[in-house]
Structure formats: C-alpha cells, structure tokens
Amino acid sequence: MKQSENINKKKEIESEIRKTEKKLSDLKRRLSENSKLDNVFSSPKDYEEMFLHIQDKFSDYFNDKTFYPSEGKIEINNERYILMRSSSISYDFFQGLMGLLEENGENSSFELAADMLFDIAHIIGKKDASKYHKALKLKDPLHKLSAGPVHFAFTGWANVEILPDSNPVANENFVLKYNHKNSFEAEAWISAGKTTHEAVCAMSAGYSSGWCEESFGIPLIAVEVTCKAKNDSECTFIMAPPNKISKYLKKERIERKKLPNFFERNLIKKRLQEKEALLRQAERFSKLGSWTYYYKDNVVNWSEEVYTIFEVDPNIKNELFTVYHSRIDEKTKKELDRLLNDTKTKGLPYEIRHIIHCANNVKKWIIASGSPIYDADNNVIGVKGLVQDITNNIIGSRELDHFFNLSVDLQCIANNEGYFVKVSPSWTELLGYSEKELLSTPYINFVHPDDRVITENEAEQLTNHNQTLNFENRYISKSGEVLILNWNASPDSITGLIYCTVRDITKEKKAKEKLLSNLSEKEVLLREIHHRVKNNLQIISSLLSLQSGLKTKSVNLEDLYMDSQNRIKSMAAIHEMFYKSESLDKVDFSLYLKKLISDLIHTFRGPKNEISLDLKTTKVWVNLDTAIPLGLIINEIITNSIKHGVKPGKKGVITAKFEKISGQRLKLIIGDNGVGTTHLFDDKKEPTLGIMLINSLVEQLDGSINQLTELPGTVYEIIFKQVESKV
Numbered sequence: 001m002k003q004s005e006n007i008n009k010k011k012e013i014e015s016e017i018r019k020t021e022k023k024l025s026d027l028k029r030r031l032s033e034n035s036k037l038d039n040v041f042s043s044p045k046d047y048e049e050m051f052l053h054i055q056d057k058f059s060d061y062f063n064d065k066t067f068y069p070s071e072g073k074i075e076i077n078n079e080r081y082i083l084m085r086s087s088s089i090s091y092d093f094f095q096g097l098m099g100l101l102e103e104n105g106e107n108s109s110f111e112l113a114a115d116m117l118f119d120i121a122h123i124i125g126k127k128d129a130s131k132y133h134k135a136l137k138l139k140d141p142l143h144k145l146s147a148g149p150v151h152f153a154f155t156g157w158a159n160v161e162i163l164p165d166s167n168p169v170a171n172e173n174f175v176l177k178y179n180h181k182n183s184f185e186a187e188a189w190i191s192a193g194k195t196t197h198e199a200v201c202a203m204s205a206g207y208s209s210g211w212c213e214e215s216f217g218i219p220l221i222a223v224e225v226t227c228k229a230k231n232d233s234e235c236t237f238i239m240a241p242p243n244k245i246s247k248y249l250k251k252e253r254i255e256r257k258k259l260p261n262f263f264e265r266n267l268i269k270k271r272l273q274e275k276e277a278l279l280r281q282a283e284r285f286s287k288l289g290s291w292t293y294y295y296k297d298n299v300v301n302w303s304e305e306v307y308t309i310f311e312v313d314p315n316i317k318n319e320l321f322t323v324y325h326s327r328i329d330e331k332t333k334k335e336l337d338r339l340l341n342d343t344k345t346k347g348l349p350y351e352i353r354h355i356i357h358c359a360n361n362v363k364k365w366i367i368a369s370g371s372p373i374y375d376a377d378n379n380v381i382g383v384k385g386l387v388q389d390i391t392n393n394i395i396g397s398r399e400l401d402h403f404f405n406l407s408v409d410l411q412c413i414a415n416n417e418g419y420f421v422k423v424s425p426s427w428t429e430l431l432g433y434s435e436k437e438l439l440s441t442p443y444i445n446f447v448h449p450d451d452r453v454i455t456e457n458e459a460e461q462l463t464n465h466n467q468t469l470n471f472e473n474r475y476i477s478k479s480g481e482v483l484i485l486n487w488n489a490s491p492d493s494i495t496g497l498i499y500c501t502v503r504d505i506t507k508e509k510k511a512k513e514k515l516l517s518n519l520s521e522k523e524v525l526l527r528e529i530h531h532r533v534k535n536n537l538q539i540i541s542s543l544l545s546l547q548s549g550l551k552t553k554s555v556n557l558e559d560l561y562m563d564s565q566n567r568i569k570s571m572a573a574i575h576e577m578f579y580k581s582e583s584l585d586k587v588d589f590s591l592y593l594k595k596l597i598s599d600l601i602h603t604f605r606g607p608k609n610e611i612s613l614d615l616k617t618t619k620v621w622v623n624l625d626t627a628i629p630l631g632l633i634i635n636e637i638i639t640n641s642i643k644h645g646v647k648p649g650k651k652g653v654i655t656a657k658f659e660k661i662s663g664q665r666l667k668l669i670i671g672d673n674g675v676g677t678t679h680l681f682d683d684k685k686e687p688t689l690g691i692m693l694i695n696s697l698v699e700q701l702d703g704s705i706n707q708l709t710e711l712p713g714t715v716y717e718i719i720f721k722q723v724e725s726k727v
Contacts, residue, residue, distance in 0.1 A: 014070060042161035042181075047146065054146045057136050062154045077135075086156070086184035089203060091192050093117065110198060118206035125210025133215070141170050144215035148208060149178075157204060158183040158235070170216045175248055176239040180204050189229040199227035201235050209239055221245055225252060288389075292373070293321075294382035295344070309366065309389045311358040327356040340370065343383050347372045353390075353496065364391045410485070410502035416463050418442045421497060430504055432478035448474035448482060462491050462498050472505070484509050563639065563690070566603065570596055570635040574627045587627060590617040593656055596631060597638050601654070604642045610651040611642070617658040620666065625723040629697040630668070636690045637670055637716060645674030645714050655715065664721040669708070671715030 065076040074081045085092075097116070098109040129144065132151060138144045145168055149160030158180035166176045180186075185201040201224050209222035222239040226232035238248050289306030293299070300320040307314045312323055325333055332354045339350035349371040356364050370385035404411050404424040411424040420439050428435055431446065438446075447455050451473040458471050468489040475483045489500040573596060577587045594615055601611050622630065638654065646652030657669040698705045703720025 017070065042159070044162060044164050044166070047142070047162060050142060051146045051150065054136070054138075054143065055150050058147070058150045058154050061135070087188035087192070089117070090185040090188035090200065091194065092188075094200070110196075114198070114200075114202040117202040121203035121206030122210040122213075125207035126214040127210075128207075129211040129214035141216045142168060145212055148211040148215070151211075152180075152208075156184060157207070160208075168212075168216070170218060172218070172241050172244060174212075174216060174218060174220065174239075174241060175244070176212065176222075176237075178208075178237055178239075180235040180237065183228065183235045186228040186235050194229075196227075196230050198230065199224035199235075200229045201227060201237075204235070205237055208237065212239060223249065225249065289387045290385070291387060292382060292384045294373070296381065306387050309364065309387055310356065311362070327358065328354060329357075336368075340383065343370055343372050344380055347374075347380050364389055366390060410500075410504065412500045412502065414443060414498045414500065416496055416498075418444060418459070430477065430483065431475065446475050448476055450474070458487075459498075462489055465491050465493060467491075468500075482506075562603075566600060566635055566639060567632055569599065570631045571628060573599070574624070574631050586621045586623050588619050589622045589627060589630070590615075590619055590658060592627065592631065593617060593634065593658055596634055597654060597656060600635065600638045600642060604639075605648070610649070611646055612651075612653050614653050614655045615657075617656070618660075620658055620660055622666075622722060626701065629700050629723075630720075633694055633697045633718065634668075634670060636694050640690065641672035641674065641714065645672035645676070647675060650674075661719070666720055666722070668718045668720075669715060670718070671708070671711070671713060673711075673713035676713050 061077050064078075065074070067074050074083065094110065094113045097113040125148075128151070129148065132138075132147055133144050136147060138147060149162065152158055152160050159182055161179040161181060163177040163179065166178070167173060168176055180201060183201050183204055185204055189196065189200055205222040205224050209220045212222075213220040219242055220239055221242045222237050223245060224235060224237050226234055226236040228235050238245065238252065240248050289303045289309055291303065291306055292301045299318075302310075302320060304314065310323065310327060312320075316323065328336070332352075336352060336354075339348075339352060342348045343350060349369070351367065351369040353365065353367050356366055358364060367388045367390055368385065369387075370383045372380040373382040373384050375381045404422070407424055407426065410426045410430065412420055412427065413422040414420050419441075420443055423435060423438050427433075427438055431438070433441075433446075444452055444455060455473050458468055458473075462468060468487055471487040471489075473485060473487070475485055477483060483504055484506045486503045486505045487500060488502075489498050491498050574587070574592060577592050594613070597613055597615075601609060601613070605611060634656075641654055646654070653673045655669065655671055655673070657667075659667055661667045694705065698718060698720065701720035701723060703718055705716055705718045708715045708717055
C-alpha cells in the first residue's frame with residue numbers, strides 16, 4: 001500500500017515539473033515577444049525587407065520550444081529536435097574518420113570526410129527546406145531562399161551575409177556569394193587550436209546548396225573559397241549550377257578548386273551521356289558514321305551508323321575491310337586502295353564518292369573520307385574518317401520518284417562528267433529516247449550543234465557553284481524535231497550533282513512569235529496564260545503532296561499540307577475550266593461546283609464511300625474574280641463537313657443549292673446532314689485558319705454568311721454579289 005502511494009506521489013511531482021517547465025517556456029516566449037530581435041542576417045538592401053519578414057516568422061516558430069529532460073525530448077513547434085556538440089560533426093568527425101582511414105594518407109582521408117559531410121548535409125538541406133517551406137507557407141523562390149539564412153541563425157550554424165554580386169534566379173544564371181560569420185565548423189577547428197590548408201565548412205556548403213536547390217528547383221553546388229580555419233578573414237562561399245561553378249571560381253581568380261566528388265561524378269556522367277546521345281542522334285539524322293583503322297593492330301572500328309549504311313550485322317568486328325571491298329566494284333577498289341596508300345605514305349587526306357552494293361540488289365551512294373592519325377613523333381599510325389549515305393541526295397526517295405512522275409515539267413539530275421543521273425518520264429516522252437539511252441549518253445550529244453558551246457559554258461558555271469536561271473537552248477529529238485528548252489539549275493556542293501527543272505517552251509516560242517506578228521490573236525494569249533497558271537498550280541500541288549507524304553510526328557502538320565493542297569486544287573480546277581470554256585471571261589459555276597465537291601469526297605473518303613451529293617442549281621455564269629474566292633469558300637465548308645460532319649462509315653448527304661436571286665446577287669446554300677457542330681463563328685473560340693479564310697473571302701465578295709440552325713446537320717447560307725472583273 002505504501003509503495004503504491006509513493007508511485008502516485010512520484011507521478012504528481014513529475015506532473016508539477018512539466019507544468020513548471022511549460023510556465024517557464026511561456027514566460028521566456030513572452031519576454032522574447034516584448035523585446036526587439038536583432039537582425040540575424042546581412043543582405044543587400046533589395047532583399048532586407050523580405051528577410052526581416054521571414055525572420056519574424058522564424059522568431060514565432062522557434063519561440064514555441066519546450067525541453068522535456070525527464071522524457072529525453074526537445075520540441076520546437078511540436079517538432080522534435082536534438083542537440084549535438086558542433087565539434088562532433090566538424091573537427092572531431094574529421095579526426096575520427098582520418099584515424100580510421102590513416103592507410104589512405106592524410107589528404108585522401110580529409111577529402112573523403114569532407115565529401116561525406118557535404119553529401120549528407122546537402123540531402124538534409126533539401127529535406128529541411130521542403131519542410132519549412134510548407135510550414136511557413138512560402139511559394140516564391142526568393143522567399144524560400146531567405147528562410148535558409150534565417151534558419152541557419154536560429155539553429156546555430158552561422159550568421160549569413162549575402163554579398164551584392166549575387167543573382168538568385170531560377171535558371172542557369174543563378175549565382176549566390178555569401179559569408180558565414182561565426183561558422184560552427186570553422187570555430188570548432190579554431191577552438192581546438194588547429195589550422196588547415198583546406199576549407200573545412202563542408203556541411204555548411206552542402207546544407208546551403210541543398211536548401212537553395214529545393215527553393216529554386218535547379219541543381220546547385222556551393223564551394224567554400226576562403227575559410228577562417230585556414231587563417232582567412234572570412235568563411236566565403238560561391239553557389240551556382242554545377243556546370244557554371246568553374247566560371248565563377250575563375251572570375252574570382254581562385255585557383256582550381258575541386259568540386260565535391262558527389263557532384264563531380266554525377267556531372268561527368270551526365271555530360272558523357274548527353275554527348276553520346278547527341279552523337280548517336282546526329283549520326284542517325286545525317287546518315288553519317290565514323291571509322292578508325294590502326295596499322296599496328298590491323299583492326300577497323302566502325303560506329304553504329306556505318307554498320308547501318310553498309311547493312312552489316314553490328315556483331316561482326318573482324319575483317320571489316322573485306323566487308324567494305326565486297327560492297328564495291330573493282331574500279332572503286334583500286335581507287336580506294338590508292339587513296340589509302342597515299343594517306344599512309346604521304347599523310348594525304350582523301351574524299352571519294354562511290355556506289356556500294358548491299359543485299360537484295362540495293363545500291364547506295366556514299367561519300368567516304370579519310371585523314372591520317374599521327375603519334376607523338378609525327379608518324380602516321382592509322383587512318384580515321386567518315387562515311388555518309390547520300391543516296392537520297394542523288395537518286396531520291398520514293399517521294400521524289402513520285403514527284404518526278406507527276407511533274408508536268410522536265411525534271412533531271414546531272415553530274416559534273418556530263419551525264420544525266422536521273423530523268424523524269426517526261427524526258428522520254430519529249431525526246432523519244434529510252435531512259436537507258438538518256439543516262440548512258442553524254443547530254444551534250446542531244447543538244448543542237450549550234451547551241452553546244454553556250455551549253456558547255458553554262459555547265460562550267462554550274463561546276464563553279466553558280467545557279468542557272470532561264471537558260472535556253474535547243475535539243476534534237478530522236479525523230480529530228482528541234483525543241484526549245486528553258487533551264488533552271490542549281491548545284492549541290494555536297495554531292496557535286498546538278499538539279500534541274502526544264503520546260504519545253506517550243507510551243508510558247510512559236511505562239512509568241514505568232515502573237516507578236518498579229519496582236520488580234522489575244523484569245524490565244526489568254527488561253528496560254530490560264531494554261532500556264534494551271535501548270536504552275538499543279539507543280540505546287542505536287543510539292544505539297546510530296547511534303548504530306550513525308551513521315552512526321554505531327555498529325556496537324558500533315559493535315560495542314562492536305563488542306564493547302566485541296567485549296568490549290570480548287571483554284572487549279574477553276575483555271576482549267578476557264579481555259580477550256582468557250583468564253584474566256586466567265587464560266588458556268590454549276591459544273592465547277594459538282595466537280596469540286598465530288599473531288600473532295602473522293603480525296604477524303606475514297607471512291608467507295610457512303611456520302612451522296614444533293615445538288616440543285618441552274619446555269620449561273622461567274623467571272624474569274626468571283627469564282628476563285630467562291631471556290632475556296634466551298635472547299636473550306638465541304639472539307640469541314642467531310643472531316644467533322646459525316647463520320648467515317650456513316651451514310652450522309654452533302655447539300656448544295658446555287659441560284660441567282662436578284663440583279664448581281666447570288667445565293668449559295670451548302671452543308672451536310674451529319675452530327676452537327678458548334679457554331680462555326682463562335683466569338684468565344686479562337687478562329688482557325690479555315691474560319692478566318694471563309695470570313696475574309698465572304699467579305700471580299702461583299703457578302704454575308706449565316707448558319708441555318710433550323711436544318712439538321714451543319715448548313716450555311718451565303719449571299720453575295722458578282723465581283724467586278726479586274727481584267
């Protein structure tokens with residue numbers, strides 16, 4: 001019974017002790033609140049107000065502290081803390097660790113201890129920063145930064161002085177210069193009566209860089225450049241991104257300062273990975289590979305892209321010269337061996353263009369270069385070089401073949417030896433020679449004898465990297481017909497090839513001569529103008545078709561190409577109808593309306609589709625200045641109907657009604673009975689290119705456009721008047 005009373009009495013005493021401790025803590029807090037706290041930091045005036053604000057917050061935070069020795073606890077604002085001797089994680093730590101690693105030597109042990117303290121403190125700094133940012137509800141990076149120096153002071157690390165040259169910004173231009181006054185680490189060494197040749201404030205550097213890294217969201221490193229423990233006047237630090245720190249150290253005229261191993265290792269690793277990835281990407285993008293060959297080892301090394309170019313298994317490492325030789329003809333072998341011998345015996349670099357023969361009868365054009373590798377005594381010990389696949393530059397890809405086949409003009413590629421390398425089918429149709437005959441015969445043989453000198457002079461200009469513009473000469477066809485050709489040509493400095501666009505202007509020349517002799521034949525001139533415009537628009541359409549066929553990661557870009565192509569086709573169709581029309585100044589638009597809508601349905605849905613056309617129109621004659629904008633408006637609306645109104649696989653009807661209502665006023669009702677869309681002219685939405693184009697064209701026609709919301713689907717009514725012809 002007596003023992004039980006003693007236990008209860010003991011608990012009552014402990015409870016009274018806690019109450020007394022709490023009263024004492026409250027009293028200290030009230031005394032602190034009634035006294036003005038001196039600044040615990042030093043900063044440029046621009047930052048002073050911000051630091052004072054954070055200081056007040058920390059003052060309140062750290063005033064709420066309670067010591068519970070009976071429970072082995074210290075709490076600050078309900079967060080548990082511990083107290084340690086500062087020397088135990090500074091001077092004493094260094095001495096203890098150096099004793100354990102004495103076999104590594106004093107310098108290595110010191111460096112290891114500093115790296116370990118830096119790494120640990122850097123992690124702690126990031127975690128503490130994250131905790132206090134949330135506790136104090138800090139959002140702005142500068143406010144987050146300012147909490148660091150104040151926290152340093154309240155937790156006994158040091159007083160921080162931010163120096164004027166600092167630039168704390170959330171990008172690679174970040175730099176912070178600061179002093180740690182009363183640094184606990186430096187004072188531990190000084191109190192022990194010890195000085196060093198190295199800076200010792202490793203934890204301060206690690207903690208402060210970790211705090212700022214968390215505050216600004218960028219990698220940061222801090223280096224102590226002067227230290228009181230080595231008899232400097234201040235403990236001064238510079239903090240910057242790892243890839244910029246050397247620049248600032250050099251600016252301060254500080255000799256090479258070793259970065260903490262943690263950052264140095266990761267920085268080097270990251271840079272190597274970035275360079276390797278960039279090199280591989282560059283090789284793939286340019287189809288350019290590298291190789292080396294050392295005479296002593298008799299071993300050839302290829303980069304990954306060279307294996308790809310030669311279509312060789314990357315696991316094959318031996319006899320790569322034999323593999324190379326197996327891909328080339330005898331003439332090229334002899335030339336390549338001669339060039340390699342000149343490199344070995346005379347130290348001459350080389351460059352050669354030739355064909356390699358891969359599997360399945362695939363031929364590739366490549367450029368191969370080589371240059372000597374020298375040893376310390378300036379002896380040639382090997383060769384290094386590059387290999388580039390230039391096949392597409394010479395004979396083109398599938399898309400270029402498609403363009404050649406569709407082109408109305410004569411397209412060709414020639415070399416500096418005076419031969420065609422590639423010709424479009426139009427050449428065989430025009431001259432009557434087969435493709436084999438055209439490629440195996442010097443092109444000068446096809447030129448009219450009286451024009452050969454000027455042709456050779458023009459070709460010489462091209463070999464000097466000058467362009468040819470509107471050069472004219474005469475060719476003779478297989479049947480003996482004299483043809484007049486107009487040339488535009490440009491040389492490629494990489495491949496040495498000449499790319500040409502040629503037009504047969506024989507009929508134009510004869511027509512021009514006839515027209516000049518008889519101005520009354522103006523109808524022929526007008527027809528020729530329309531025909532020429534149509535041809536030019538077809539070439540643009542072919543080029544856009546080529547671009548649309550290219551592989552791209554952007555679906556929007558491919559859609560843009562197709563939309564642009566359809567717009568050009570709509571204009572080309574109008575020109576075609578005009579030059580075929582009996583009247584050169586007007587056309588029956590009802591015929592064009594049916595053709596344009598049918599073509600668009602076929603383009604987007606193919607010949608087998610479930611979209612029908614409900615066309616109601618009478619003969620309505622319009623001039624060219626009205627037909628062009630009207631055709632583009634119809635193109636945009638029908639394209640929208642096919643894309644968004646009538647869903648793929650669903651039946652649908654596209655409606656078009658065109659009529660003359662009064663005087664010069666015309667009315668077009670056009671649309672679909674599909675799922676319906678939101679209003680095309682919604683002011684709340686940013687207009688698309690199509691919408692802006694429709695609005696502009698309707699305004700050009702002095703008309704108005706309205707959506708007939710009472711009808712199913714999406715249908716528009718456009719009322720406008722004929723544009724007065726400018727011709």
